[in-house]
Amino acid sequence: MPELPEVETIVRALQNGGRGSPPLIGRVLQGAELRWQRSLAAPQPDAFLEKIRLQPVKAVARRGKFILIHLNQATLLIHLRMSGDLRLEPATDETGSPVPPAAHDRVIFHFTDGWRLAFNDPRKFGRVWLADDPQAVLNGLGPEPLDESLTAEEFHRRLSRFQRQLKPLLLDQSFIAGLGNIYTDEALHLAGLHPLTPSHLLSSEDAARLLNAIRTVLQEGIRRNGASIDWVYRGGSFQNHFRAYGRSGQPCPECGTPIARRIIGQRSTHFCPACQPLKVAPAGGNSSTS
DNA sequence: AGCATTACCCGCACGC
DNA sequence: TGCGTGCGGGTAATGC
Numbered sequence: 001m002p003e004l005p006e007v008e009t010i011v012r013a014l015q016n017g018g019r020g021s022p023p024l025i026g027r028v029l030q031g032a033e034l035r036w037q038r039s040l041a042a043p044q045p046d047a048f049l050e051k052i053r054l055q056p057v058k059a060v061a062r063r064g065k066f067i068l069i070h071l072n073q074a075t076l077l078i079h080l081r082m083s084g085d086l087r088l089e090p091a092t093d094e095t096g097s098p099v100p101p102a103a104h105d106r107v108i109f110h111f112t113d114g115w116r117l118a119f120n121d122p123r124k125f126g127r128v129w130l131a132d133d134p135q136a137v138l139n140g141l142g143p144e145p146l147d148e149s150l151t152a153e154e155f156h157r158r159l160s161r162f163q164r165q166l167k168p169l170l171l172d173q174s175f176i177a178g179l180g181n182i183y184t185d186e187a188l189h190l191a192g193l194h195p196l197t198p199s200h201l202l203s204s205e206d207a208a209r210l211l212n213a214i215r216t217v218l219q220e221g222i223r224r225n226g227a228s229i230d231w232v233y234r235g236g237s238f239q240n241h242f243r244a245y246g247r248s249g250q251p252c253p254e255c256g257t258p259i260a261r262r263i264i265g266q267r268s269t270h271f272c273p274a275c276q277p278l279k280v281a282p283a284g285g286n287s288s289t290s
Numbered sequence: 291a292g293c294a295t296t297a298c299c300c301g302c303a304c305g306c
Numbered sequence: 307t308g309c310g311t312g313c314g315g316g317t318a319a320t321g322c
Contacts, residue, residue, distance in 0.1 A: 003313050038300095065314080081314045083302075104302085123301050125314065164294065173315080180313050230312065231304060245313095266296075268312080 002080040004145070004178030005221030007065050009236060010086055014060040014069075019225075019235055021088040027111040028056045029071070039106040039119065041127040048130050052076070052109075064141045064177030068134055075134040078119060083232060084126035091116040122232075141177040145214050156207035159199040166202075167195035168265035170214075179214065182227060182245045185270045186217040189244040189252075194278040195269050201279050244270040 002010070013019040029052045034045055043051075055071035062068065067086070069076040078086070091114055092098055101108060107119040107128055119128060129137050142158075143150045158176075162169060169175050170184045179187070188195050191213035193206065202210065221227060226236030229246070239246075243253050248261030252272035260273050 006313065079314085082312070083314095121301095122303070123312090123314095125300065125302095162294085168295080171314090182313055227313070232313090266298090267314095 002065050002084065003180035003183050003221070003226075004062075004065060004218055005183070005224075005238065006226035006234065006236065007062050007067060007080065007178075008222050009226045009234075010080075011060055011062045011067055014067075014086070014088065024057050024060055024069070024088055024117065026057060027113055027115060028054060030054070030110045030112045032110065033101075033108040034106075035101065035108065036106040036121075036124060039121065039124065039126060039128055041129045043130060051130055054112075063134075063138050064144070064173055065180070066138060066141075070134075074130055074132050077129040077131060077134055077137050079127050080121070081123070081125035081127070083123040084119065084121040085232070085234065087118045087120060089116060089118065090114060140174050142173060142175045143177065145176055145178055145211075145218060150211070152204070152208035152211050155211045156202065156204045159202050159207050159210075161200075163198050163200045165195065165264065166193060166197045166199055166210075167267070167269055169199050171265065171267065176214075178218070181267050181269075182229075182242070183214070183217050183221060185245040186243055187214040189271060189276060190217060192275050194276045195264050195271055197279045244272065246270065 013021055014024040017023045031053060032049060034040055037045065040048060051074060052071065055073060057069055058072060059070040060068065061070065065079060067078040090099065091110060102118065102120055104120050104122040105118045106121045106124065109117040119126065131137050166188060167184060170179050171181070187210065191210040193210060220241065221238045224236055224238040224241065226234060227238035228234045228236045229239050244259055247259045248270055249258050251257070252259055252275055255272065255274050257272055257274040259270050261268060261270050263269065
């Protein structure tokens with residue numbers, strides 16, 4: 001269920017407590033149960049289990065949509081993909097009897113204090129890595145959208161570098177890290193840009209407006225603890241404030257025109273045909289004759 | 291050749 | 307029951 005704001009919400013809960021759970025920091029790993037082998041991307045199960053044993057959690061962080069759990073010697077990386085979630089909870093109830101795993105718990109980390117971190121993932125798309133150097137897994141990710149060091153000028157240069165449709169480009173994690181289907185549609189609507197606009201046609205003003213829109217929707221998503229949609233409820237409330245996503249046929253909040261929906265880049269895409277007109281390539285230009 | 295787009299795949303649950 | 311859909315992303319094929 002994660003895009004950047006949902007992952008950030010989970011990370012903050014593991015850092016400071018929240019979402020009904022205490023902090024993760026400081027607990028010491030005892031071991032792990034691999035209930036679905038393919039949820040572990042690397043290394044092999046035996047090496048994985050041996051290396052996490054008695055490792056303390058020193059810090060929790062996020063990069064793009066990845067959750068980073070820094071241990072003493074290595075880093076656990078978790079990607080929730082479409083349906084993953086994490087639960088930190090006691091492994092036993094008040095009477096001391098073990099609490100059975102939930103349906104779809106794929107990996108369960110056990111701590112020496114009797115607590116456990118369950119990686120729950122109905123669709124089995126999520127993955128867990130253990131890496132000496134997290135950069136080896138994260139390599140290829142584009143810039144963090146909320147990082148101030150990404151300037152409007154640099155963003156414009158990056159957009160100009162490709163001739164790609166905005167929607168698939170913003171979904172490409174090597175272009176910018178953390179956006180998914182919801183926040184991309186929301187940002188394009190807020191910026192007034194058609195999802196099919198070729199990226200190199202954006203003016204520097206367009207680019208600045210788009211970067212601001214991306215930051216605005218991500219920050220609002222974080223402020224509302226993410227969005228909770230489909231059957232997986234996580235406590236966020238951003239779904240009650242969507243401008244375009246999931247609102248096909250309903251009035252655009254800006255102009256009242258019905259929101260359109262079409263498939264772009266294999267993903268359902270929602271936009272206002274009036275507020276987000278398609279920018280066209282300048283007429284004239286190349287002649288094909290020799 | 292090289293980039294951009296499209297097709298397909300991967301489990302599962304839910305609504306119609 | 308059957309079918310369409312989905313907060314993601316990798317690989318392969320096709321197109322320009």
